[in-house]
Amino acid sequence: MRVSAPLFRLRVTITYLALAIASSIFLSQLRPHAQWHVLREASTNLHNLSDGHIATLVASVFLTDGEVNWLWLASVVALFAVAEWVSGSRRFLWTFLLGHIGATALVAIGLFVGIHANWLADSLAMAIDVGVSYAAAAVAGSLIRYLYRSWRIVWAVGWTALVAVAAISDPTFTAFGHIAALAIGFTLGAYYIRADSIAKDANTFDAASTEPPQQDTAMTTLMTHEHR
Structure with a gap:
């Protein structure tokens, strides 16, 4: 029980770590062309999102483009563990998802506008875009x-x-996706500060309203003498 309680408190982080390691091992067993095919299909690039491949939003966070940087993964997992421990699994998961999906959507919109305005190369629509860095920036x-x-x-x-x-x-x-994700994280942090402050004030008010009324000592003494 003493061991399982902390592990349960970090259940989202542990699940992410397990799936990321499994995905990395699976990808490392494939030949280069097969690896490229998997990354292309799992990428949250403009081409895949425009075709309705929404599942890439999930698959992409467990993959890395190229050889896995285990020090980077360990740093991200440490960040996630701290965030989940202090904020709770539900809030941490919401921050993770909003950061990842929100930044991905903003990048896709930017690429769409830039490509159609001939400001950016058409090839960027097919670029490999995988990883958990957007979520990590938002969590931070x-x-x-x-x-x-x-x-x-x-x-x-x-x-x-x-x-x-x-x-x-x-x-x-x-890089601009990381800026967007960090901005989302700061916005969520400000929202959490306000929400927790309101909840604290409400709990304080409820506690005060449920306390039994205290009679004035002088009035109680006077009433006692009158009855005598």
Whole structure:
């Protein structure tokens, strides 16, 4: 029981880790052409999304393009574990999904507009776009809710600088997807701060309203003497 309780508290993170490792092992057993085919079919690129391949939104988060970076995976899992532990599985999962799906949708819209306006190359519609980095950026941004107020600005500025430098040094659509995902995370973090504050105030009001009324001591003493 002592072991299962912490594991259950991290059930989403553990499930993700298990599926990511299984997917990596499966992909490593395939030949290069077969690997490319799997990644192309699982990619959340504009071509697949336009054709209605919504399942790619799920499959893509468990895959990586190229050889697996186990240090990166370990870092992401550590981030997820901390986020799920402090926020709860339900809130963590919602942040994960909204960050991943929201950033993917914004990138797809940007690519659609850019390609049709002849600002971007048509080949970007078929680009391989897999991985969990959008979700990770959103989760990192949302953690401002669980930091002391003095650290929230430092956290926000640090992550913003990190993704901005990455976008400047390598201005790909993925880099701008990370910016969008981080913005989603910050927005969710602000929402969680407000929602938890309202819930705390409501609980405080309910607790105060259920307390039995306390009679004034002087009035009680006076009534006692009158009855005598």
